[in-house]
Amino acid sequence: MKIVLQNLTKRFPNRNRKEKGDVIAVNDFDFEIPDGKLVGLLGPSGCGKSTLLFMICGLQRPSEGKIFFGEDEVTNVPPENRGVGVVFQNYALYPHLTVKQNIIFPLQNLKGADKLTKAEMEEKALEAARLVQIENLMDRKPNELSGGQQQRVAIARALVKRPRVLLLDEPLSNLDARLRLQTREEIRRIQRETGITTVFVTHDQEEAMSICDVIVVMKEGVLQQIGRPQEVYDNPVNLFVAKFLGTPPINIFDGVVKENKLFIGEEAVLEAPGVSEGEVVVGIRPEGFVLKEDGPMSCNLSGVEVMGRDISVVSTHPCAQNANVRSIINAENKVDTEKDRVRFALKPGKVLLFGKEKGERLL
Ligand code: ADP
Ligand code: MG
Numbered sequence: 001m002k003i004v005l006q007n008l009t010k011r012f013p014n015r016n017r018k019e020k021g022d023v024i025a026v027n028d029f030d031f032e033i034p035d036g037k038l039v040g041l042l043g044p045s046g047c048g049k050s051t052l053l054f055m056i057c058g059l060q061r062p063s064e065g066k067i068f069f070g071e072d073e074v075t076n077v078p079p080e081n082r083g084v085g086v087v088f089q090n091y092a093l094y095p096h097l098t099v100k101q102n103i104i105f106p107l108q109n110l111k112g113a114d115k116l117t118k119a120e121m122e123e124k125a126l127e128a129a130r131l132v133q134i135e136n137l138m139d140r141k142p143n144e145l146s147g148g149q150q151q152r153v154a155i156a157r158a159l160v161k162r163p164r165v166l167l168l169d170e171p172l173s174n175l176d177a178r179l180r181l182q183t184r185e186e187i188r189r190i191q192r193e194t195g196i197t198t199v200f201v202t203h204d205q206e207e208a209m210s211i212c213d214v215i216v217v218m219k220e221g222v223l224q225q226i227g228r229p230q231e232v233y234d235n236p237v238n239l240f241v242a243k244f245l246g247t248p249p250i251n252i253f254d255g256v257v258k259e260n261k262l263f264i265g266e267e268a269v270l271e272a273p274g275v276s277e278g279e280v281v282v283g284i285r286p287e288g289f290v291l292k293e294d295g296p297m298s299c300n301l302s303g304v305e306v307m308g309r310d311i312s313v314v315s316t317h318p319c320a321q322n323a324n325v326r327s328i329i330n331a332e333n334k335v336d337t338e339k340d341r342v343r344f345a346l347k348p349g350k351v352l353l354f355g356k357e358k359g360e361r362l363l
Pocket of ligand 2: 051
């Protein structure tokens with residue numbers, strides 16, 4: 001089921017008397033979430049992710065605009081009639097009910113032709129439990145489960161009615177690092193197995209990049225970019241998106257373009273044919289540096305961090321906005337840490353230029 005958002009806006013009254021006007025949590029969103037995909041809604045805390053998710057599920061009414069599921073407009077349809085399954089950040093399980101009763105809960109208020117017998121409900125609950133691999137925990141109470149298991153119960157409960165759309169609001173944020181990794185793979189698997197259009201909210205770019213088919217990057221209620229994770233990483237539309245995606249983060253420098261060359265400090269580090277002259281912001285991905293003794297760019301070497309397959313060369317540069325410049329180099333390369341300078345050549349595709357004032361991408 002594709003989800004279409006048309007000029008979707010949500011304003012909240014501003015409670016801060018010093019500031020005038022409303023808070024625009026979601027500002028004029030106009031895009032389509034493709035059918036059957038896992039879509040990551042990504043942005044820093046407070047950028048409007050939950051608000052958007054709550055409008056899609058019907059818990060919040062838009063101030064303006066429309067929402068369609070496929071061809072059906074659902075803008076004014078109450079949540080229980082939209083065919084959505086929702087998993088909240090805090091799971092929101094009923095503590096006094098068993099796992100089975102928690103999963104069955106959404107089936108109990110089905111009315112009329114949809115009404116199920118007890119046996120049918122149990123069958124459906126078991127099916128959902130199998131999907132998330134908790135069928136052996138059905139008689140436990142939530143407080144007898146680990147965080148990861150509780151999360152699975154919440155997902156099973158969201159899936160039990162076979163929703164048209166599955167909505168997950170920061171579902172991994174209460175899990176420890178190892179479990180996060182494992183559970184995100186699970187979410188990917190469940191989404192593939194069911195084929196349900198799934199919107200996955202997270203502030204963690206790595207999480208979104210690793211499992212989502214499509215990512216939607218937001219900032220302060222405004223859509224920045226939509227695309228496949230690799231596409232957005234390689235071709236960010238602005239400095240915000242470039243900085244938000246990638247670990248270690250992109251290295252940012254003050255630069256100048258003149259005579260078809262890009263200068264960082266005194267050094268002409270790259271050819272820049274056709275770029276208009278003037279000051280620019282330069283982003284260099286960590287994998288964009290190549291160790292080279294007579295390379296055009298030099299940095300002050302601070303040290304080397306071993307990462308196994310790769311090493312991270314840590315250095316500083318007077319024109320860098322980051323405290324440390326990080327370059328990721330294959331571990332087969334040797335860096336002489338006795339030296340206080342290190343020289344690089346740059347991979348042109350990994351060097352991105354942005355406008356100095358507005359941070360827009362320059363091509
Ligand atoms: P995110 O989920 O990305 O962290 P939210 O959607 O929760 O962001 O919030 C977006 C903005 O809207 C924030 O500035 C937040 O303070 C504001 N906001 C969210 N819900 C309400 C509300 N019920 N009343 C007033 N302001 C709200
Ligand atoms: Mg939120």
